[in-house]
Amino acid sequence: MERALVLKKDIITALETVGVRPGQTLMVHTSLGALGFVCGGAQVVIEALLETVGKEGTLMMPTQSWKNLDPTAGVHWQEPEAWWQAIRDNWPAYDKAITPTNTMGAVAEMFRKWPGALRSDHPARSVAALGKHAEYLTEGHDLSDIFGETSPVGKLYALDGYVLLIGVGYDKNTSLHLADVRADYPGKHMVTEHSAVLVDGKRVWKAYETLYVDGEDFTQIGEAFEAQHRVAKAPLGNSRIVLMKQRELVDFAVEWIGHNRSRR
Numbered sequence: 001m002e003r004a005l006v007l008k009k010d011i012i013t014a015l016e017t018v019g020v021r022p023g024q025t026l027m028v029h030t031s032l033g034a035l036g037f038v039c040g041g042a043q044v045v046i047e048a049l050l051e052t053v054g055k056e057g058t059l060m061m062p063t064q065s066w067k068n069l070d071p072t073a074g075v076h077w078q079e080p081e082a083w084w085q086a087i088r089d090n091w092p093a094y095d096k097a098i099t100p101t102n103t104m105g106a107v108a109e110m111f112r113k114w115p116g117a118l119r120s121d122h123p124a125r126s127v128a129a130l131g132k133h134a135e136y137l138t139e140g141h142d143l144s145d146i147f148g149e150t151s152p153v154g155k156l157y158a159l160d161g162y163v164l165l166i167g168v169g170y171d172k173n174t175s176l177h178l179a180d181v182r183a184d185y186p187g188k189h190m191v192t193e194h195s196a197v198l199v200d201g202k203r204v205w206k207a208y209e210t211l212y213v214d215g216e217d218f219t220q221i222g223e224a225f226e227a228q229h230r231v232a233k234a235p236l237g238n239s240r241i242v243l244m245k246q247r248e249l250v251d252f253a254v255e256w257i258g259h260n261r262s263r264r
Helices: 008-017 042-051 081-090 106-113 133-139 152-158 176-182 218-228 246-263
Strands: 025-030 059-062 126-131 162-166 191-200 203-213 231-235 241-246
Touching: 008 042, 008 231, 025 042, 025 106, 025 152, 042 106, 042 126, 059 106, 059 133, 106 126, 126 133, 126 152, 133 152, 152 176, 152 241, 152 246, 162 246, 176 191, 176 218, 176 246, 218 246, 241 246
Parallel strands: 025 059, 025 162
Antiparallel strands: 059 126, 162 241, 191 203, 231 241
């Protein structure tokens, strides 16, 4: 397949086609490279999103820095175990103003630095938001409630927001982790995580309890969800965009996980 040329007007047209409207609150997941050649790169994707939701709208994106976790969690799989203690002792403390994202994509990396954007305080699982509900979504992101009721994705549910996938699949759909929190399934358990944080201006390697993050079946959940619910889709470049109501997705996923994870 030849690489497609994608212009800002093409992005706006696709957004409007799937039903993105002024005033909406959107959790956005993106892969810039999946679209083809986007003329203007990440900047025009963000501009198109902001123009489409307008001044009363809100955008939120994952800005996770998950390498700020203990090497035993598997996040430094390329590095020898002999280095692990040095990583624990020297990994920089999370600073929401400067800590870069890990594998969140070029759009999210630019978005966290966008004028006016706010970022949550979680050292490994942060989000950034911009717009009417940005402060509400990003404040109070507790270490132990990564994706639960008081987390940004839990607050998105309270706002009856939407999820927008741009060139990515359900394996990148962070809102499904809220269903993890709510569902009952065999093997559900807590784990102790560690991250480098600042406490009174000093770097601390902080331990905290949180739900084990399980996303191995998210693609299957997405397929099952789309078989039973209407999701709006539109082509964009070499890929597509998909819009869904977050509440519908999460409510479906809670039932699906409870029924199907026992069979894994």
